[in-house]
Amino acid sequence: MELLRTLLFVPGNRPKMIEKAKGVNADALIFDLEDAVPLAEKATARRMVSEAVGSGDYPHFKLFVRVNALTTNLLPDDLEAAVGRNVFGIVLPKAEYAEGIAEVHLMLLERERRLGLPEGHTRILPIVETVRGVLNVSQIAGCHERLVGLAFGAEDFATDLGVERSREGTEGRYPMAQIALYARLTGVVAVDSVFSDIGDDEGLEENARLAKQLGFRGKLVIHPRQIEPVNRIFTPSEQEVEWARLVVAAFEEAEARGEASVAVNGKLVDIPIAERARDLLALAEAISKQQSAVNFQKESEK
Numbered sequence: 001m002e003l004l005r006t007l008l009f010v011p012g013n014r015p016k017m018i019e020k021a022k023g024v025n026a027d028a029l030i031f032d033l034e035d036a037v038p039l040a041e042k043a044t045a046r047r048m049v050s051e052a053v054g055s056g057d058y059p060h061f062k063l064f065v066r067v068n069a070l071t072t073n074l075l076p077d078d079l080e081a082a083v084g085r086n087v088f089g090i091v092l093p094k095a096e097y098a099e100g101i102a103e104v105h106l107m108l109l110e111r112e113r114r115l116g117l118p119e120g121h122t123r124i125l126p127i128v129e130t131v132r133g134v135l136n137v138s139q140i141a142g143c144h145e146r147l148v149g150l151a152f153g154a155e156d157f158a159t160d161l162g163v164e165r166s167r168e169g170t171e172g173r174y175p176m177a178q179i180a181l182y183a184r185l186t187g188v189v190a191v192d193s194v195f196s197d198i199g200d201d202e203g204l205e206e207n208a209r210l211a212k213q214l215g216f217r218g219k220l221v222i223h224p225r226q227i228e229p230v231n232r233i234f235t236p237s238e239q240e241v242e243w244a245r246l247v248v249a250a251f252e253e254a255e256a257r258g259e260a261s262v263a264v265n266g267k268l269v270d271i272p273i274a275e276r277a278r279d280l281l282a283l284a285e286a287i288s289k290q291q292s293a294v295n296f297q298k299e300s301e302k
Contacts, residue, residue: 002148003286004028004189005218005234006227007064011036012045018052024224025231027290028062030091033078034069042074046081053086060294064125066091070100076107082122083111089123089148094156096133098143101126105144120146125191129153130160134175141182149189150179151220155196165196167203169210180215192219201229208233236284244277244284251277 008026010017012033021029031049033042053063065082067090068074082090092104101124108122124146128137134157141150154172158165165171176192183190192211195204208219208230219230236244247264251274254262261270269277 001187001217002062002189003283003290004062004149004191005287006230007191007218007220008224008227009036009066009194009220009222012049012065013037013041015048018048020224022057024227026061026221026227027218027231028064028088029058030064030066030220032066033074033081034066034093042068042077046077050081050084053082053084056086058086060298062088064089064091066093069094070104075104079107079111083108083115083117085115085117085121087122089125089146091151092124092126093153094130094133095126095128095140096130096136098136098139101140101144101147105146108146122146123148125149125151127151127153127156128175128179129156129193131157134178137175137178137182141188142186147186147188149191150183151191152176152179152193154193157193167197167200169207173214176211176214176216184215189218190216192216194220194222195226196222198223198225205229205233235287236280240280241284244280247274247277248281 004027006026007028007030008021008024009030009032010021012031018031031052033045033049037045049065052058053065063086065078065087067078067082070092071094095101104124109119112119112121124144125148126140128134128140128150129152133140137150152172152175154169155165157175158171161171163171172193180190192208195207197203204226211219212233218234221227221230247269250262250264251269254260261268263269
């Protein structure tokens with residue numbers, strides 16, 4: 001499972017933002033060709049994004065490009081700009097059918113072969129953001145090996161449902177639960193929707209904690225100031241890591257004695273709790289390794 005705690009949207013037609021993104025601390029960047037770009041500027045945005053991802057100036061990130069939906073006539077040109085050696089994947093909006101993922105796979109495959117890239121080089125992160133998409137998420141999840149995760153799009157979902165998006169996200173609880181469950185079932189990352197009120201720090205953190213509790217591993221963000229709190233929430237704390245180490249060590253000792261449970265600081269630890277502790281330690285190790293690799297890359301660039 002890929003480490004994708006924070007994925008920052010970067011408008012593809014805004015050169016200053018494209019440049020500024022080099023210095024952020026997100027796990028991934030999403031150069032946007034869809035909602036952030038007016039129709040009249042799509043061609044310009046494709047050129048800017050193609051130059052950015054081809055430059056090699058973003059080695060610290062997993063690079064995505066959000067293309068326009070399969071139902072538009074914009075997708076083929078978007079993919080010409082998006083597919084490349086440095087691009088980890090595309091973000092596919094309005095995902096509603098497994099057949100749509102298969103169709104996009106073929107489009108990607110043709111471009112990969114033409115560019116001499118390995119088959120499957122370009123991953124797909126679909127955004128489930130319509131009523132139909134939510135009701136079909138069981139078909140979308142696991143439908144193709146290119147899928148790296150499942151993302152939720154709360155704004156478009158609320159619009160399609162015919163309601164206002166609420167601060168607490170009541171209308172999104174059911175789709176969030178579905179997306180998180182099917183992501184877990186198929187072994188990919190569940191990525192939560194953007195929190196659109198940039199000035200509401202408390203709301204952002206509440207929103208991210210809810211997503212984490214539902215099983216999400218990361219979140220889409222729209223401003224650099226949102227990266228630190230979201231990274232922090234989706235990163236195990238030192239106290240959590242220390243507790244997990246105690247739990248795993250004690251449980252392994254209990255197993256060696258032929259026991260299936262043990263008390264740790266007065267709390268009963270059995271198999272499910274030990275498994276959660278192991279998962280947390282694995283996540284903490286993956287984050288540590290990624291940060292070490294980023295730090296090494298930055299030092300080598302000096």
